[in-house]
Amino acid sequence: MENEIVYKEELAPEIKLMKVRAPLIARKAKSGQFVILRVSEDGERIPLTLIDWDPKNGTITLVFREVGATTKELGKLNVGDVIHDLVGPLGKPGEITLYGRVCVIGGGIAIAAAYERAKKLKEIGNNVVAIIGARTAEQLIFRDELKGLVDKLYVTTDDGSEGIKGYPSDVLKGLLESGEKFNLVYAVGPEALMKAVSEVTKPYKIKTIVSLNSLMVDGTGMCGCCRVTVGGKTMFTCVDGPEFDGHLVDFEELMARLRMYEEEEKLAIKVMEGCGCRS
Amino acid sequence: MQKLDVRLKQIPMPELPVEKRLQTFDEVALGYSEEQALAEAARCLQCTHPLCVEMCPLRIDVPGFIKLVRQGNYVEAAQKIRQENCMPAVCGRVCPQERLCVLGCKNVIGDPINIGGLERFVADYELETGVTIPDIAPSTGRSVAIVGSGPAGLSAAAELAKRGHHVVVFEALHEPGGVLTYGIPEFRLPKKVVKQEIDYVRRLGVEIKTNIVIGRTLTIDDLFDEGFKAVFIGSGAGLPKLLGIPGENLCGVYTLNEFLLRVNLMRAHLFPRGSKTPIRVRGRVAILGARGMDAARAALRLGAEEVCIFYQRKLVGRVDDIRRGIEEGVKLQPSTKPVKLLGDENRWVKLVELVKLKPGQPDKTGKTKLIPVLGSEFLYSAETVVIATDHVPNTVAAIKTARNVKVDEKRRTIIVDPETLMAADGVFAGGDVVSGAASVIEAIKAGKRAAQSIHAYLMKH
Numbered sequence A: 001m002e003n004e005i006v007y008k009e010e011l012a013p014e015i016k017l018m019k020v021r022a023p024l025i026a027r028k029a030k031s032g033q034f035v036i037l038r039v040s041e042d043g044e045r046i047p048l049t050l051i052d053w054d055p056k057n058g059t060i061t062l063v064f065r066e067v068g069a070t071t072k073e074l075g076k077l078n079v080g081d082v083i084h085d086l087v088g089p090l091g092k093p094g095e096i097t098l099y100g101r102v103c104v105i106g107g108g109i110a111i112a113a114a115y116e117r118a119k120k121l122k123e124i125g126n127n128v129v130a131i132i133g134a135r136t137a138e139q140l141i142f143r144d145e146l147k148g149l150v151d152k153l154y155v156t157t158d159d160g161s162e163g164i165k166g167y168p169s170d171v172l173k174g175l176l177e178s179g180e181k182f183n184l185v186y187a188v189g190p191e192a193l194m195k196a197v198s199e200v201t202k203p204y205k206i207k208t209i210v211s212l213n214s215l216m217v218d219g220t221g222m223c224g225c226c227r228v229t230v231g232g233k234t235m236f237t238c239v240d241g242p243e244f245d246g247h248l249v250d251f252e253e254l255m256a257r258l259r260m261y262e263e264e265e266k267l268a269i270k271v272m273e274g275c276g277c278r279s
Numbered sequence B: 001m002q003k004l005d006v007r008l009k010q011i012p013m014p015e016l017p018v019e020k021r022l023q024t025f026d027e028v029a030l031g032y033s034e035e036q037a038l039a040e041a042a043r044c045l046q047c048t049h050p051l052c053v054e055m056c057p058l059r060i061d062v063p064g065f066i067k068l069v070r071q072g073n074y075v076e077a078a079q080k081i082r083q084e085n086c087m088p089a090v091c092g093r094v095c096p097q098e099r100l101c102v103l104g105c106k107n108v109i110g111d112p113i114n115i116g117g118l119e120r121f122v123a124d125y126e127l128e129t130g131v132t133i134p135d136i137a138p139s140t141g142r143s144v145a146i147v148g149s150g151p152a153g154l155s156a157a158a159e160l161a162k163r164g165h166h167v168v169v170f171e172a173l174h175e176p177g178g179v180l181t182y183g184i185p186e187f188r189l190p191k192k193v194v195k196q197e198i199d200y201v202r203r204l205g206v207e208i209k210t211n212i213v214i215g216r217t218l219t220i221d222d223l224f225d226e227g228f229k230a231v232f233i234g235s236g237a238g239l240p241k242l243l244g245i246p247g248e249n250l251c252g253v254y255t256l257n258e259f260l261l262r263v264n265l266m267r268a269h270l271f272p273r274g275s276k277t278p279i280r281v282r283g284r285v286a287i288l289g290a291r292g293m294d295a296a297r298a299a300l301r302l303g304a305e306e307v308c309i310f311y312q313r314k315l316v317g318r319v320d321d322i323r324r325g326i327e328e329g330v331k332l333q334p335s336t337k338p339v340k341l342l343g344d345e346n347r348w349v350k351l352v353e354l355v356k357l358k359p360g361q362p363d364k365t366g367k368t369k370l371i372p373v374l375g376s377e378f379l380y381s382a383e384t385v386v387i388a389t390d391h392v393p394n395t396v397a398a399i400k401t402a403r404n405v406k407v408d409e410k411r412r413t414i415i416v417d418p419e420t421l422m423a424a425d426g427v428f429a430g431g432d433v434v435s436g437a438a439s440v441i442e443a444i445k446a447g448k449r450a451a452q453s454i455h456a457y458l459m460k461h
C-alpha cells in the first residue's frame, strides 16, 4: 500500500529511521530533495529530507528526530501503518559533480543527509573528508557507515563523550589553518553550525553550500512561509533551495523565523501529552 | 400576484447577526428559506430578452430555472443549472453577481433579482436531497490528465467524463478544490459545500489523485508516456508576489496565501485541539493590499484587536462580502502604500510605515497614476501583517516539463490559442494560469471550453 511504513529502526534515543512505500517519489528522487508529510487528518505538514530511495522496490528512507508534536506522532507509527499524506520529491536537487577534494559536514539529525551527500560525491570520484558532530556519543548516527565510505572522518561531540570535544566548524577551521585545501564545503545541520561553517570558509573563498531548514507549509512555492534572504534577495527555500551559497544566507533572519511559533509548539506538545491516551 | 411595493424590494438574504459572526467561522449568509426563495422568484419578470443570461459567463438559463423555482421544482431547477455549471452551490455563493448576471438584471422595476441567492437555494436543496448523475457517454477508451483541481480543472474533468473519457486529476495539495478549498474562507464558502460539489465530479467517474506535484512527482511528458492522450493544465495563479520593501521577512509577516492556507486548508483556527498547524494573530493587524478582505475577516475571527486594510484604489471582492467585512469591524484606508516594515530586537514586526497617495497628472490616455504625497508618511503599529497584493500564475507544471509549452515571461501566464486553449500539441490550459487571477466562473468557463477542444482533439487522435 502507498505511504505504508515497511521498515522502522531506532538509530538512537528519539532518532528514528523509516522506510516508506512511495514508488513515484522513489523514481524521481535526487540528492538534496525532500518530502512533505502529514501524519494524520488534522496534522501539520512537515518537511523531511530524502536520505535514500530505491526505485526498484519503490521505497524511500526518512530519518528524523522527535522534537515536536508531529515528529513524535510520526515516531509512534509502526511497520504496517500508513502515513496520511506524503508528497515529493520537492526542492531543487543538489549539484553532484566532480569537485576534487570536498568536505562534507553534518550536525545532529542532519548527519543522515550528510552521509547521503558524501555517498553521492564519493561515487563519482571526489575525495571526501567528512566532519560530523552531535551533542553526545550515542547521537552520532551513521558514524560507522561514514567511516567505511569517506577518505577521512572527523567526529565531534558537544560534551566530549566521543571524538573531539567541540563543533565540526572548529575542526574545519583547524584543517584550513593547517593548510588543507577543499574545492567545496557542504554543510547541513542546525543553523548555528551552518552559519559557523560559512564564516570559517569565507576568508578562504571556498565554495560553501548549506541546506536550509526553514518552516514550510505547502513546499511548492505557494505560500512564502519558507522565505529567506540570500544575497539581499528573497528566496523561497522550498523551490529555490533548500541548498544555497552559505556566504550569502542571512542566518539571523532564518533563525528568528524558525522561532516564530515557539509558544504554539510548546502548547501543541502539552495538548498531545495531556490528551489522556496512554499508549 | 405580489403587491407592487413588495415587488420592488429584493428579499434580503438572512445573515448571522454581526455580534455572533466573530465568534465562529460559520457561514455568514444563511441562504433563503423556501418561502423567501419563492417570494424572490416571484419578482422575476421572465424577460423575453433576458440580459441576466447575456451577462452570465456560462449563459445559465436564469428565467428558465427561476420559473422552475416558482413551480416548486427545485431539483429540476438545479439540474438545469448543473447542465452548464458543475458547481452551482459554489457559484451561487461566490460569483461577483453584481458585475455579472445581476448587473444584467438592472433594467427591471425595483431591485434586481438575487439570482445567486436563488441559484444557491436550489443547489443546496439538490445537494441535500442527493444529486442525480446525468447520462454518461459510452467509454471512448481515451484518457485525459488534468493538472490542478481548482474550478478550471474540475469543470474540464466533469465535461470530459460526461463525454466518456477516462479522466484523472492530479493535485499538489492534500485536498482538492484549489482556491475554493485553500483560499476562500469557511465563513463565505463552507468546505462541506465544496466537498459535496467535488463528490459530484467524482461520481461522474473522475479520479482525483492528491499529493502529486506535476513537474516534480510526475512530469507532463511522463503523463503522455503513461498513456494519457491529452493534458489540461489548470494550475491557477497561486504564487504570491511580495512588495519588495524592507522588513517584509520579519516574523509575523504573512503572505495572503500563507495566511489563508493555514486557516482554510490546515484549519489553524482550531489549533491546538482540532489542528496541529498554528497561526499567530495578535493585537493589531495590518493588511497590505486590495485583496485582503478575506484575510481581514479571518483575522478578526482569530481574535485581532483591530484590523485595517491599506490599499490604493479599490478593494477586490464581492460587494456583499466587502459590506459584511465592514459591518464586522474591518477598517479601510484607501490611497495608501506601505513603505517599510519595522521590527523589534527579536525580529518581530512592530510598525508599518505607510505613505498617503494622491492622483498625479493624467497621462496621454487620460489615466492618472497615484503618487505619494510628500511628507505624508505615517506609522501603524501592528503585530501581524498580511501582504495581500498580487498573485502570479503557478507554472511549475509547465516549465521545462511539458513539450513546447510557452510561458509569457512578463505575466507568467501560459500562452494558449484563444479559441481552442491549446498550448502545445495535446496540451491545453485554462483558468487563472492563462488569464492571471480572475474568477471562479471564468475558470469554470475555461475548463468547459478546453473540454470541448480536448474532446475534438481526442476524436481525431
Ligand SMILES: Cc1cc2nc3c(=O)[nH]c(=O)nc-3n(C[C@H](O)[C@H](O)[C@H](O)COP(=O)(O)OP(=O)(O)OC[C@H]3O[C@@H](n4cnc5c(N)ncnc54)[C@H](O)[C@@H]3O)c2cc1C
Binding pocket: A034, A044, A046, A047, A048, A049, A050, A063, A064, A065, A066, A067, A068, A069, A070, A071, A072, A109, A113, A212, A213, A214, A215, A216, A242, A258, A259, A265, A266, A268
Ligand atoms: C527541507 C527540510 C528538510 C528537513 N529534513 C529533516 C530530516 O531529514 N530529519 C529531521 O528530523 N528534520 C528535518 N527537518 C526539520 C523538520 O521538518 C522539523 O524537525 C519538524 O518540522 C518539526 O516538527 P514538529 O511538529 O515535530 O516540531 P515543532 O513543534 O514544530 O518544533 C519543535 C522544535 O523543533 C524546532 N524546529 C521546528 N521546525 C524546524 C525546522 N524546520 N528545522 C529545524 N528545527 C525546527 C523548533 O524550533 C522547536 O524547537 C527538515 C526541514 C526542512 C525545511
Ligand SMILES: Cc1cc2nc3c(=O)[nH]c(=O)nc-3n(C[C@H](O)[C@H](O)[C@H](O)COP(=O)(O)OP(=O)(O)OC[C@H]3O[C@@H](n4cnc5c(N)ncnc54)[C@H](O)[C@@H]3O)c2cc1C
Binding pocket: B094, B095, B096, B147, B148, B149, B150, B151, B152, B153, B170, B171, B172, B173, B176, B177, B178, B179, B180, B183, B184, B212, B213, B214, B215, B234, B235, B236, B237, B238, B260, B294, B318, B394, B396, B397, B430, B431, B432, B433, B437, B438, B439, B440, B441, B443
Ligand atoms: C482569497 C481569494 C478569494 C477569492 N474569492 C473569489 C470570489 O469570491 N469569487 C470568485 O469568483 N473568485 C474568487 N477568487 C478567484 C478564484 O478563486 C480564482 O480565479 C479561481 O479559483 C481560479 O481557478 P483555477 O482552477 O484556475 O485555479 P485554482 O483555484 O488556483 O486551482 C489550481 C489548483 O492547481 C494546483 N496546482 C498548481 N500547480 C500544480 C502542479 N504543478 N501539480 C498539481 N497541482 C497543481 C493548486 O494546488 C490548486 O489546487 C478568489 C481568489 C482568492 C485567492
Ligand code: SF4
Binding pocket: B055, B056, B057, B058, B059, B060, B062, B085, B091, B092, B095, B097, B100, B101, B102, B115, B116, B119, B441
Ligand atoms: S453562474 Fe454566477 S454569473 Fe452565472 S447566473 Fe449563476 S451566479 Fe450568476
Ligand code: SF4
Binding pocket: B043, B044, B045, B046, B047, B050, B051, B052, B053, B062, B063, B066, B104, B105, B106, B108, B113, B115
Ligand atoms: S433580467 Fe432579471 S427579471 Fe429578467 S429574467 Fe433575468 S432575472 Fe428575471
Ligand code: FES
Binding pocket: A215, A216, A217, A218, A219, A220, A221, A222, A223, A224, A225, A226, A227, A236, A237, A238, A239
Ligand atoms: S513552503 Fe510555501 S512557499 Fe515554500
